[in-house]
Structures are given as structure tokens and as C-alpha cells.
Amino acid sequence: MLRVAETGALLERDGRVVESVIVLPHGVRAAGERLATSLGLEVAS
Numbered sequence: 001m002l003r004v005a006e007t008g009a010l011l012e013r014d015g016r017v018v019e020s021v022i023v024l025p026h027g028v029r030a031a032g033e034r035l036a037t038s039l040g041l042e043v044a045s
Contacts, residue, residue, distance in 0.1 A: 011019040036043045 011017070033043045
């Protein structure tokens with residue numbers, strides 16, 4: 001699952017964070033969610 005927030009994104013597998021991306025530009029949440037969806041990842045609400 002990819003959890004996207006205003007400040008970054010966390011890639012979780014089996015409830016554990018396997019990759020984190022911090023310091024995303026402000027306002028990219030919607031774009032990140034669209035990208036994750038297009039890659040077939042579940043996006044946390």
C-alpha cells in the first residue's frame with residue numbers, strides 16, 4: 001500500500017514501511033494518488 005501525504009509517501013508491505021519518500025513538493029498528494037492508482041497500488045485514505 002502506498003500512503004501519500006502532503007509531506008511525503010510511505011510504501012508499506014504487510015504493515016511495515018519498506019520505502020519512504022520524504023520532502024515532496026507541497027500539493028502533490030492528488031498527483032501521488034493518481035500515480036499510485038495508475039501503477040495498481042492501493043492508496044490509503
